Amino acid sequence: MLKQVMVVTVGIGAGILILKAISKESKSKSKNVEMELEDFIGLLKEHLVVENLSGDELSKWFRENEILAAEDINKIIAYPTKEVLNGLGYQFNDELDTNKSIIQVFYNTKNEKILKLRFISFAEIDSKLKSMLEKDGMIVIE
Numbered sequence: 494m495l496k497q498v499m500v501v502t503v504g505i506g507a508g509i510l511i512l513k514a515i516s517k518e519s520k521s522k523s524k525n526v527e528m529e530l531e532d533f534i535g536l537l538k539e540h541l542v543v544e545n546l547s548g549d550e551l552s553k554w555f556r557e558n559e560i561l562a563a564e565d566i567n568k569i570i571a572y573p574t575k576e577v578l579n580g581l582g583y584q585f586n587d588e589l590d591t592n593k594s595i596i597q598v599f600y601n602t603k604n605e606k607i608l609k610l611r612f613i614s615f616a617e618i619d620s621k622l623k624s625m626l627e628k629d630g631m632i633v634i635e
Contacts, residue, residue, distance in 0.1 A: 539611030546615035548622045551597055555634075558599060558609055565603040571596055571631035573612070581607060595626070 571577045572591035599608040
């Protein structure tokens with residue numbers, strides 16, 4: 494029970510840090526703040542908190558949203574590093590906890606837009622999935 498409470502607390506804390514980082518950075522940029530915050534609120538609506546993250550859980554979400562899959566769409570699983578988030582169009586100065594969270598994304602490579610994404614907080618990660626992510630910090634499925 495204590496472990497579950499810790500996972501939920503980490504997840505909520507990560508969401509708050511993300512909103513603060515985006516809000517703070519957006520104020521200093523001329524980017525469309527309203528759209529950026531709207532996108533990120535969408536991310537937090539898709540926030541999943543699990544004790545043990547597996548590839549099966551990630552595959553299930555991709556299958557449930559398969560209608561978004563098309564020729565120019567990549568499916569991405571990545572640690573939410575500053576570089577990854579900035580590359581997806583979110584301006585971050587701070588790192589998120591890459592030891593306990595990942596993001597999962599449907600990304601249109603043609604117009605460089607995120608179609609759908611979710612933030613996942615976890616206590617443990619499957620060793621095979623962790624090994625795959627350690628290579629580049631992300632997995633891209635074209």
